[in-house]
Amino acid sequence: MAASLPFETLLQIFSYHTGHLTPCACVCRQWQLAVEIFTFADLHINSADLEDFRQTIASPHSAGRYSNLRNVYFKVILPEYSVAARGCYENEDDCDSNNRVFTQAITSLFQILSSWPDYDEYKIFLKIYARSPSDWQAEPDWTTRTARRQRGYAFPEEDLLNRRYESSSLQLTGKIALPDVRCITSFEVPGCGDVRNIAMGAVSEMVAHLPQLHTINVRIGDKETKAAAMCDILRGYLSGTKWPRSLRHLYLGDAVIPPSYERCPLPSDRGPNSMCLELYQLTLKLESVDLSQIMISPALFWPVDTSIRTRLWPNLTRFSMSYEYALPKSELPYQFRSQLKRDLENLYLVAGRAAQYMPRLNSMDLDVSILRLARYYFRYEGTSGKATWTRFSKYQVSNKVQEAWDLAAKGHGHEHALICTEVNCLV
Numbered sequence: 001m002a003a004s005l006p007f008e009t010l011l012q013i014f015s016y017h018t019g020h021l022t023p024c025a026c027v028c029r030q031w032q033l034a035v036e037i038f039t040f041a042d043l044h045i046n047s048a049d050l051e052d053f054r055q056t057i058a059s060p061h062s063a064g065r066y067s068n069l070r071n072v073y074f075k076v077i078l079p080e081y082s083v084a085a086r087g088c089y090e091n092e093d094d095c096d097s098n099n100r101v102f103t104q105a106i107t108s109l110f111q112i113l114s115s116w117p118d119y120d121e122y123k124i125f126l127k128i129y130a131r132s133p134s135d136w137q138a139e140p141d142w143t144t145r146t147a148r149r150q151r152g153y154a155f156p157e158e159d160l161l162n163r164r165y166e167s168s169s170l171q172l173t174g175k176i177a178l179p180d181v182r183c184i185t186s187f188e189v190p191g192c193g194d195v196r197n198i199a200m201g202a203v204s205e206m207v208a209h210l211p212q213l214h215t216i217n218v219r220i221g222d223k224e225t226k227a228a229a230m231c232d233i234l235r236g237y238l239s240g241t242k243w244p245r246s247l248r249h250l251y252l253g254d255a256v257i258p259p260s261y262e263r264c265p266l267p268s269d270r271g272p273n274s275m276c277l278e279l280y281q282l283t284l285k286l287e288s289v290d291l292s293q294i295m296i297s298p299a300l301f302w303p304v305d306t307s308i309r310t311r312l313w314p315n316l317t318r319f320s321m322s323y324e325y326a327l328p329k330s331e332l333p334y335q336f337r338s339q340l341k342r343d344l345e346n347l348y349l350v351a352g353r354a355a356q357y358m359p360r361l362n363s364m365d366l367d368v369s370i371l372r373l374a375r376y377y378f379r380y381e382g383t384s385g386k387a388t389w390t391r392f393s394k395y396q397v398s399n400k401v402q403e404a405w406d407l408a409a410k411g412h413g414h415e416h417a418l419i420c421t422e423v424n425c426l427v
Contacts, residue, residue, distance in 0.1 A: 010034040040068035046075040047105035054112045066122045076105040076130035076170075078196065086134070086152075086159040090168045098196075102130060102170045106202075107178065110209065114179035123212070125186040130170055130196040136161050137194040162194070169199035169220075178209040185212055191219030191253065208242040217251040219292075243282070248315070250282065253292030276300040288318040295323045295368075298346055301354035313358040322367040337374060344368060344376055345398065352404025355380065356411050380405065385414030390422040397421065 014024070014034055024035050045053050057065050078098045090098075106128070116122055131138050136152065136159070139145035152159035187210060189198050200220050207216060276299040283289050283300070302311075327336060347366065355361055361382040369375035377390040387405045389395050397419055409417035 042071045044073045071125045073127045078132040080134045099171045099173045110178045113181040116183045118182045123185045126184045127188040169197045172202045184210045186215040188217040215249040219253045248287045251290040287315045291321045298350040302350040317362045320365040325370045348401045355408035382412045385409035386418040388420040
C-alpha cells in the first residue's frame with residue numbers, strides 16, 4: 001500500500017513533516033528516495049564525521065544524494081582544554097594545536113568535496129566554523145551554559161569565556177595543497193563571538209580553490225588587530241588574481257567595532273595604495289557588494305592612479321557600506337566630526353561619479369555613524385532616481401554632489417535626481 005503512493009504525493013506529504021522523516025526512510029526504497037530529498041538538503045557535519053560523510057554521499061548506491069544536498073554546515077572540532085585553563089588566555093602551544101587540527105579538517109573536507117561530479121545540479125552552499133567542546137557556548141545544556149556565563153562574569157579569573165580565544169585566529173599551517181572544489185558556489189565564514197575566528201589568510205586560501213564560487217560572506221574579528229592595520233591585511237588578500245572570476249556577490253565585514261582608545265581611519269587617511277584599490281578592481285565584475293565595519297576611501301569609486309582607465313561596473317546592482325566609529329579619546333568630538341563630514345562630502349561626490357558608470361544600479365547605501373553620537377546615512381535608489389541624506393541635523397547638498405547624482409539618475413532613465421534631506425534625531 002505504501003509503495004503504491006505516487007512519488008509526487010509522497011513529496012507533498014513529507015513537506016509538512018520535515019523534522020520527523022528519518023523512520024519513514026525504512027518503509028521501502030521509494031520512500032527512502034523521497035525522504036532523502038528533505039533529510040539531505042541541509043547537512044550539519046563536524047570534523048569527526050568526515051569519513052561517514054564521505055561514505056554516505058559517495059556510496060555507489062546513493063548517487064542521487066549529490067543532487068539532494070543543498071547546504072553543508074561544517075564545524076571544525078578543536079581540542080578540549082581543562083577547567084583550570086578556562087581562566088587563561090590561549091598561548092602559542094594552544095594556537096599551534098588548534099591550527100594543526102583546523103588545517104587537517106579543512107584539507108580532508110576539500111579532498112572529499114573535490115571528488116564530486118562537476119554537474120550544474122550538484123552545487124552547494126558551504127559554511128565553515130570552528131569551536132572547542134570546552135568553549136562555554138558549546139555547552140549543550142542551556143542551563144549549564146547560562147550558569148557558566150554568569151560565573152564567568154562574576155569571577156573572570158576563573159573563566160574568561162570567549163575572551164580566552166578572541167585574540168586568536170585559526171590559520172592553515174604547513175605546506176598544504178588544497179584541491180580545487182567545483183561544487184561550492186556559495187561560501188560563508190562567520191566572525192568571532194560564539195565561534196572561533198578564522199584568519200583572512202586562511203579564508204583567502206580556501207576561496208582561491210573554489211573556481212565556481214558566486215557568493216562569499218566573510219566576517220572577520222581579530223580584536224588585537226588595529227583598524228588601520230586591518231585595512232592593510234585585507235589589501236593583501238583581496239587581490240583579484242587569486243580569487244575566482246566567477247565571483248558575483250561579496251559580503252565582507254569586520255565583526256569588531258574599534259575601541260575608543262584607538263585612532264580609527266577616516267576616509268582621507270587611506271592613500272592611493274590602500275585596500276580600496278584592490279576592492280575597486282574586484283567590484284568591477286560583481287553584482288552586489290556589502291561592506292560592514294570596513295571604512296572605504298574615495299579610491300574605491302574613483303582611483304587617482306592614472307594608469308587605471310576602466311571605470312565601468314556593468315553588472316553592479318547593489319552597493320552597501322556601513323561603519324560605526326567609537327570616538328577616540330584623543331579626538332575632540334567637534335574636530336573629529338568636522339573632518340568626517342568633509343571626507344563624506346568627497347565620498348558622496350566620487351560615489352555619484354561612479355554611479356554614472358553603473359547602468360544596472362538599483363541601490364547604494366553609505367551608512368557611517370559615531371557610537372552614541374551621530375549618524376550620516378545616504379541612500380540612492382536607481383529605480384526612482386531618489387538620493388536621500390538622513391542626519392540628526394539640517395544638511396545642505398552641495399552643487400557638485402547634486403550635479404554628480406543628477407547625471408547618475410539620467411543614466412538610469414530619469415530627468416534628474418530627486419534630492420531629499422531628512423532630519424531624524426533617532427538615526
